[in-house]
Amino acid sequence: MFKKPNNSRDTSWGKSKSDSQNPKKEFGAKPRIKKEFDKKQEPNSYSERGMQSRPNPNFTHNNSFKPKPKPKFIREGKPPDRKETNILDNGPVRLNKVIAESGVTSRRKADELITAGSVKVNGTIVNQLGYKVNPGDKITVNGNPIPEVLRKVYILFNKPKDLIISTKDEKDRTTVMDVVKSSVRIFPVGRLDRNTTGALLLTNDGEIAHRLLHPSYQIERTYSVLLDKELLPKDAEQISKGVELEDGMTSPCNVFFDPRSRKKIILTLKEGRNHEVKRIFMYLGYNVKQLDRKVFADLSVQRMERGEYRHLNRAEIIHLKKLVNLEY
Numbered sequence: 001m002f003k004k005p006n007n008s009r010d011t012s013w014g015k016s017k018s019d020s021q022n023p024k025k026e027f028g029a030k031p032r033i034k035k036e037f038d039k040k041q042e043p044n045s046y047s048e049r050g051m052q053s054r055p056n057p058n059f060t061h062n063n064s065f066k067p068k069p070k071p072k073f074i075r076e077g078k079p080p081d082r083k084e085t086n087i088l089d090n091g092p093v094r095l096n097k098v099i100a101e102s103g104v105t106s107r108r109k110a111d112e113l114i115t116a117g118s119v120k121v122n123g124t125i126v127n128q129l130g131y132k133v134n135p136g137d138k139i140t141v142n143g144n145p146i147p148e149v150l151r152k153v154y155i156l157f158n159k160p161k162d163l164i165i166s167t168k169d170e171k172d173r174t175t176v177m178d179v180v181k182s183s184v185r186i187f188p189v190g191r192l193d194r195n196t197t198g199a200l201l202l203t204n205d206g207e208i209a210h211r212l213l214h215p216s217y218q219i220e221r222t223y224s225v226l227l228d229k230e231l232l233p234k235d236a237e238q239i240s241k242g243v244e245l246e247d248g249m250t251s252p253c254n255v256f257f258d259p260r261s262r263k264k265i266i267l268t269l270k271e272g273r274n275h276e277v278k279r280i281f282m283y284l285g286y287n288v289k290q291l292d293r294k295v296f297a298d299l300s301v302q303r304m305e306r307g308e309y310r311h312l313n314r315a316e317i318i319h320l321k322k323l324v325n326l327e328y
Helices: 097-103 109-116 205-213 232-241 276-282 314-323
Strands: 119-121 139-141 154-159 197-204 221-227 254-258 259-268 288-296 309-311
Touching: 097 109, 097 139, 097 205, 109 119, 109 309, 139 154, 197 205, 205 309, 232 254, 232 259, 259 288, 276 288
Parallel strands: 197 288
Antiparallel strands: 119 139, 154 197, 154 309, 221 259, 221 288, 254 259
């Protein structure tokens, strides 16, 4: 026989603690679920949240994101751990090496200048290959003293648009030297057009600069190209095999389509002719709208802001010298 349940029996088994303490809640009501980010229940300290570090300064307490403003140019000085000492401080050095590292010319050209009698040391003509100079020696090439030979500097720069790649500009426009600051005389390795952006190497190492630009070393340059219209597969195949330009046939290269648009092309070349990328596409009836060099000599600017520059680390310098068969 059915019996009426005893009202004195505990029926709070299906309720949360907060429900059992709230007389307004009826039997059978769903328990209140505590929200993790409820402001009333939010822990006071970050240690209670299980966080070991301080909060991200880009976020406020209401979780709204505040992006950092992008600087137009990031100016960096020399690394604090590098001393710009003269290479002759360690003892006698071969004359052709000193001339090459001063930025006057390459080591091979320096040998030609020496044998031609164009080089003087302390006022005396030296035409002997392998001649070594000492600290304090005065060296002149064609009557002009060479710049002081300091420790080598290698800087990677993510060039922005509307910047002139030159040490000086006759029209007083902003040049790369106005942005990249160095206490020693440096110069750009190669050139990029005013509207071309991306990877640019600057150094005071004349020998490595000469070899990086020489076609015999096959130094790779990777570009991101935006065209005015979609590139046809047959034209892409022709570019990869080589195109006949006014200064000769281009070398075979790698051509990749951007999966999002056939107007965007990734192009990897192993030579550095003037305006080569633009001339290749113009030959096939395309106009280049944007040109960005992503990689030069295995140096990428992928994680660098536009206008930012940095000094290469030791591993990058060693790899750079390996590419052009230099001692390191």
